[in-house]
Amino acid sequence: MTGIAIRVDGLTKVYGSVRAVDDVTFSAEPGRITGFLGPNGAGKSTTLRMLLGLVRPDAGTARFNGRAYRDLPNATATVGAVVDLAAAHPATTARGHLRTYAALGGHPATRVAEVITTTGIDGFADRRVGGYSTGMKQRLALATALLGEPRVLVLDEPSNGLDPAGIVWLRNFLRDFAAAGRTVLISSHLLTEVQHSVDDVVLINNGRIAWAGPLTEVTAAGGTLEETFLSITQEGALR
Ligand SMILES: Nc1ncnc2c1ncn2[C@@H]1O[C@H](COP(=O)(O)OP(=O)(O)O)[C@@H](O)[C@H]1O
Numbered sequence: 001m002t003g004i005a006i007r008v009d010g011l012t013k014v015y016g017s018v019r020a021v022d023d024v025t026f027s028a029e030p031g032r033i034t035g036f037l038g039p040n041g042a043g044k045s046t047t048l049r050m051l052l053g054l055v056r057p058d059a060g061t062a063r064f065n066g067r068a069y070r071d072l073p074n075a076t077a078t079v080g081a082v083v084d085l086a087a088a089h090p091a092t093t094a095r096g097h098l099r100t101y102a103a104l105g106g107h108p109a110t111r112v113a114e115v116i117t118t119t120g121i122d123g124f125a126d127r128r129v130g131g132y133s134t135g136m137k138q139r140l141a142l143a144t145a146l147l148g149e150p151r152v153l154v155l156d157e158p159s160n161g162l163d164p165a166g167i168v169w170l171r172n173f174l175r176d177f178a179a180a181g182r183t184v185l186i187s188s189h190l191l192t193e194v195q196h197s198v199d200d201v202v203l204i205n206n207g208r209i210a211w212a213g214p215l216t217e218v219t220a221a222g223g224t225l226e227e228t229f230l231s232i233t234q235e236g237a238l239r
């Protein structure tokens, strides 16, 4: 299985007077979990939306092994993404939602039962989505992203709404996913929580990359991710 690298180069998005994403460059490598981290409003979601072709950049490129998302021959079989939890209709069940998306993506119907098991949603897969908690919706969204057996996962704040057991489960799941040579890019505003979940760190603040490198470089310096982020952003260094 060939690994897929994500390369983001000079991505920029301006909303009125706000430079939401300002000349953002980083990469995410196969076999590793890359944490795209920064406070609320830093520009994480806008960057991921540009990566997935949902928002048009004002400048720059975002590519998977050299190809833009929209140029991937079978996008959902290459990249699994969760950037929005509102996709499932409240009157449908998880199983119904997954059947629809398997058909839309051209994935075998047998994948539906598989992703239900993988994401541990067996217990509520036949209940209406309208009654789901945020954590249940997160798992359904991940199940949907996994239908095409993607080699890349792009997840925007995937642990939002998960209970502690769910967070541990997600961490282990992503660890196994990456260990198979696949690529994981996850965003989070919770620096303390992801300290134990990521291999590489990309820190973003006010739309600009503040720091990027392996987590071991942060921990070798003796500090926590949070302390490193605060010292970098307060100094205004490296920006
Ligand atoms: N569609 C939009 N229209 C106007 N401003 C936006 C839009 N989307 C995001 N922004 C602004 O861009 C900045 C970055 O937002 P976002 O990418 O959602 O940050 P994050 O995901 O890191 O919290 C914020 O100031 C936000 O208000």
Ligand SMILES: [Mg+2]
Pocket (backbone or CB within 6 Å): 044, 045, 046, 156, 157
């Ligand atoms: Mg966001």
